[in-house]
Amino acid sequence: MAITKPPGVVYDSVVIDASVTDPERFAEIFHRHWDEIYRYAARRLGPEAAEDVGAETFTVAFRNRGRYDTGRTDARPWLYGIATNLIRQHHRAERRRHESHARTDADWVSASFAEVSDARVTAELLGPRIASALAGLPAADRDLLLLIAWADLTYEEAAEALQVPLGTVRSRLHRVRKKIRRALGGVDPARLQEENR
Amino acid sequence: MTDKEIVLVRAVRPADPPHDPAVKARAWARLHAEFTAPDTAPSPGARRTFHRSFGRRVAWRLVAAGVVAAGVAAAVVATQVGGPAPEQRPAARTVAQTLELAAERIEQQAAPTRPGPHQWIYTEAKSANEVAPGNRIAMLHNVKLRTWWRFDGRLMASSIGNGKLDMTRVLQPGERQRPGHVDDGYIGGPALWDSAPRKLYDYVAGLPSDPDALLARVRHDYHDSGKDVTTFGKIAEIFRDDRVIPPKKQATLYRALAKIRGVRIVHNARDYAGRRGIGLALDTAEEKTAVRKGLRPTPKPDVAELVLDPRTYAYIGDGTQAILSTAVVDKPGLRG
Numbered sequence: 061m062a063i064t065k066p067p068g069v070v071y072d073s074v075v076i077d078a079s080v081t082d083p084e085r086f087a088e089i090f091h092r093h094w095d096e097i098y099r100y101a102a103r104r105l106g107p108e109a110a111e112d113v114g115a116e117t118f119t120v121a122f123r124n125r126g127r128y129d130t131g132r133t134d135a136r137p138w139l140y141g142i143a144t145n146l147i148r149q150h151h152r153a154e155r156r157r158h159e160s161h162a163r164t165d166a167d168w169v170s171a172s173f174a175e176v177s178d179a180r181v182t183a184e185l186l187g188p189r190i191a192s193a194l195a196g197l198p199a200a201d202r203d204l205l206l207l208i209a210w211a212d213l214t215y216e217e218a219a220e221a222l223q224v225p226l227g228t229v230r231s232r233l234h235r236v237r238k239k240i241r242r243a244l245g246g247v248d249p250a251r252l253q254e255e256n257r
Numbered sequence: 258m259t260d261k262e263i264v265l266v267r268a269v270r271p272a273d274p275p276h277d278p279a280v281k282a283r284a285w286a287r288l289h290a291e292f293t294a295p296d297t298a299p300s301p302g303a304r305r306t307f308h309r310s311f312g313r314r315v316a317w318r319l320v321a322a323g324v325v326a327a328g329v330a331a332a333v334v335a336t337q338v339g340g341p342a343p344e345q346r347p348a349a350r351t352v353a354q355t356l357e358l359a360a361e362r363i364e365q366q367a368a369p370t371r372p373g374p375h376q377w378i379y380t381e382a383k384s385a386n387e388v389a390p391g392n393r394i395a396m397l398h399n400v401k402l403r404t405w406w407r408f409d410g411r412l413m414a415s416s417i418g419n420g421k422l423d424m425t426r427v428l429q430p431g432e433r434q435r436p437g438h439v440d441d442g443y444i445g446g447p448a449l450w451d452s453a454p455r456k457l458y459d460y461v462a463g464l465p466s467d468p469d470a471l472l473a474r475v476r477h478d479y480h481d482s483g484k485d486v487t488t489f490g491k492i493a494e495i496f497r498d499d500r501v502i503p504p505k506k507q508a509t510l511y512r513a514l515a516k517i518r519g520v521r522i523v524h525n526a527r528d529y530a531g532r533r534g535i536g537l538a539l540d541t542a543e544e545k546t547a548v549r550k551g552l553r554p555t556p557k558p559d560v561a562e563l564v565l566d567p568r569t570y571a572y573i574g575d576g577t578q579a580i581l582s583t584a585v586v587d588k589p590g591l592r593g
Contacts, residue, residue: 209266240266
């Protein structure tokens with residue numbers, strides 16, 4: 061798709077490049093994209109952990125702004141890529157916490173960092189069957205699927221976010237769809253959605 | 258996307274989080290703290306990367322300063338005919354001489370005692386960009402901001418102009434807001450915490466009193482790549498953030514700056530309030546080359562990383578902030 065620049069719009073890439081010498085310019089990136097990144101993190105982790113992951117996404121992005129590929133006019137895939145890594149780290153940390161049962165004594169040090177996972181968020185809100193299908197996917201597949209289904213990225217944007225070739229995205233999605241189909245085992249999607257209301 | 262499975266997964270997309278502007282405000286405060294506290298990246302990997310980009314940024318602003326210095330020197334010669342007082346003309350002095358004068362002047366001051374944990378560091382400043390008190394998302398431009406930061410770092414009070422005092426809790430890294438506790442008044446993040454008064458005071462007070470040893474310590478602590486860009490940036494940051502530097506350490510910091518290759522004097526540098534002073538800047542060959550090749554835009558004039566009062570040699574600000582007044586007080590709201 062040809063990108064035409066609407067009048068008066070300054071590309072993310074231009075802003076990020078300028079922020080290398082003038083850090084305050086990075087504020088524009090934050091104000092443009094915070095809502096979207098936070099929303100995605102909240103869908104995957106719940107609102108409390110999402111605040112932390114969201115904030116960290118922008119600080120990591122800020123620290124790495126000098127390495128941004130200025131050929132990419134839209135910073136969203138880059139930010140989603142960072143957020144995806146942080147969400148994964150969050151899951152790992154969560155798993156370690158569960159495994160070791162090492163809860164910190166001061167309740168407000170870690171308790172609000174709720175032990176929610178994609179599966180739990182989904183299961184609470186909607187169908188347990190899709191939740192378990194999602195939970196059964198390898199992390200990389202789940203990241204890809206949710207970037208497309210929950211963040212509405214295009215295949216191209218998801219490829220950029222995860223730094224894999226477009227062909228890999230296509231073949232991985234093909235595999236993911238098969239897995240979900242199998243996990244749902246002949247359940248009629250229309251009926252399942254009905255159940256979930 | 259017409260694939261049935263993806264449509265299905267999309268259908269179970271959790272609802273949007275509740276709209277809460279305080280969440281964005283806190284995230285913004287965390288990011289904003291990074292803008293001025295560059296050496297506190299949490300992970301080693303991030304730290305390296307960040308230093309690189311910070312180095313680029315500092316070097317860049319510094320080259321700006323260097324270029325201007327040349328221009329100003331010429332201007333000084335030209336206006337000399339008009340007859341400003343010769344002793345007001347530091348152009349004749351080398352960086353080392355100027356900073357040695359500064360060090361000698363500063364180290365004569367009586368050392369105040371370390372503030373108590375519940376005393377407050379009062380600062381009145383003008384700053385190019387500040388987070389509005391009360392965790393509102395707002396960039397304040399060219400306003401007087403009074404802040405009282407409790408020495409232990411845990412509480413911060415601020416007011417814009419003569420506005421009311423807003424109290425904010427400051428979370429330590431890893432600390433979270435108490436669950437169920439409704440309170441918008443807090444900010445946090447490692448970068449902010451690292452500039453907290455007690456943490457910074459103890460770091461600076463613990464630095465060696467020998468300039469070479471001090472440089473070695475800062476280089477080591479902040480993983481300098483060998484070009485001293487990070488080290489210069491860290492020392493500039495100490496001046497920017499620390500309002501209670503013990504005079505002996507401040508003198509050592511000046512002498513240490515004089516030993517960093519590429520440090521220059523920017524004559525008639527201006528701080529953010531427009532006050533003229535002795536500017537310090539760092540020049541690097543890479544940045545000069547980048548400017549010459551057109552890879553970097555032509556820098557702005559009058560830019561220095563530190564601006565010193567030309568008479569007292571106290572730090573007064575830089576291109577993005579101006580310290581108008583500061584004191585150690587017993588209660589927020591007091592101005593010493």
